[in-house]
Amino acid sequence: MELTGGFFLALVVVLFALSTLAAIFYKPVWGPVLARTAQRATLVVLAQGLAVLLCAVLVNNWGSFYGSWNDIVGGDKPLTTTAVGAAGRWNATSPSQLGGAAFPTSTGLSATTWSKPAQYATVGQIGSVTVVGKRSKLSAKALVYLPPQYFQPKYAQSTFPVVQVFTGYPGDVRQIVDRIKYPTGLLTAMKARSAQPMILVFLNPTLAPPRDTECTNVPGGPQVATYFLHDVPTILRE
Numbered sequence: 001m002e003l004t005g006g007f008f009l010a011l012v013v014v015l016f017a018l019s020t021l022a023a024i025f026y027k028p029v030w031g032p033v034l035a036r037t038a039q040r041a042t043l044v045v046l047a048q049g050l051a052v053l054l055c056a057v058l059v060n061n062w063g064s065f066y067g068s069w070n071d072i073v074g075g076d077k078p079l080t081t082t083a084v085g086a087a088g089r090w091n092a093t094s095p096s097q098l099g100g101a102a103f104p105t106s107t108g109l110s111a112t113t114w115s116k117p118a119q120y121a122t123v124g125q126i127g128s129v130t131v132v133g134k135r136s137k138l139s140a141k142a143l144v145y146l147p148p149q150y151f152q153p154k155y156a157q158s159t160f161p162v163v164q165v166f167t168g169y170p171g172d173v174r175q176i177v178d179r180i181k182y183p184t185g186l187l188t189a190m191k192a193r194s195a196q197p198m199i200l201v202f203l204n205p206t207l208a209p210p211r212d213t214e215c216t217n218v219p220g221g222p223q224v225a226t227y228f229l230h231d232v233p234t235i236l237r238e
Contacts (some may be wrong), residue, residue, distance in 0.1 A: 003069050004061055012057050018051040023047040062179075066115070066170050072210060112143070114177065121151040121185060126177060132205070133231030136223040138207050143173045143201040145183045147190065161198040162236050164228065168207045169212050173202040201236070 001008050023043040028036035068073050114126035125146045132139045149155040168177060176182045182200065189195035203216050209220040217225045 003066060004073070004229075009057055009061060012050065013055050016047070016054050019043065019047040019050050066172070100198070106171070115182070119173070120148065122148050124148045124150065125181065126183060131201075131232060131235060133227045134234075136227035136231050138222060138224065138227040140207055140227075141173075143177060143202040145177075145186070147186070147195040147197040149190075155197070156184070158197075162198070163198050163200050164232060165200050165202050166215075167202075168209075169206055171204060171206075173204055176202050188213060192238065201232070 026043060060066055070170050071096040110128045112126050112128060127144055131140055131142050131146055132140060165176060165182060167173060186195060190197055206212060207224050213224045215221055215224050215228060217223045
């Protein structure tokens with residue numbers, strides 16, 4: 001069950017409604033007065049707790065602060081990541097590898113619904129890919145924005161700056177795309193000629209949730225600085 005999925009939200013809504021109705025209409029009939037009072041108090045507390053949980057789920061779904069259960073409790077699975085920051089240049093015609101997937105061609109990305117193939121040459125494409133660090137041994141999923149020029153024939157021999165864009169802590173890469181609308185802002189700037197075409201790699205700086213490493217190398221622990229300063233730029237340049 002996904003943390004931000006509609007099923008989990010629906011489940012919390014149903015439980016909240018049932019607990020509220022029970023707290024209002026259910027009248028305990030067994031046990032002494034103290035026991036009946038405790039039963040009713042438990043129902044009220046449960047309804048209030050579910051109300052708080054419902055608010056938290058709604059806010060999290062809106063802001064994508066925690067994208068998965070792993071973000072909250074930690075775990076061994078790679079985190080959905082966002083990356084911003086200069087990291088080399090890609091040539092639209094040279095082969096490259098990102099996490100084992102051929103990248104400069106759009107087929108190397110897992111497509112998202114941000115744009116349709118017919119729109120790539122006008123608004124660009126956002127896809128997802130796993131970035132595996134050879135030196136740090138860390139791995140994270142990234143969202144990648146390819147500008148419209150990447151798909152236009154006249155830019156076939158051009159190279160594009162690559163920028164890593166980070167979320168906050170806690171955060172999720174979808175927040176940068178859906179809430180902050182970073183790619184849309186860049187597209188507007190490019191149309192106004194106040195920004196040049198560039199590739200954006202959105203990554204989450206939290207690679208060892210729920211631990212906030214502040215993008216540093218932890219002695220005997222996650223080598224996050226190595227991942228962002230060496231592994232990611234190296235992969236983007238290959």
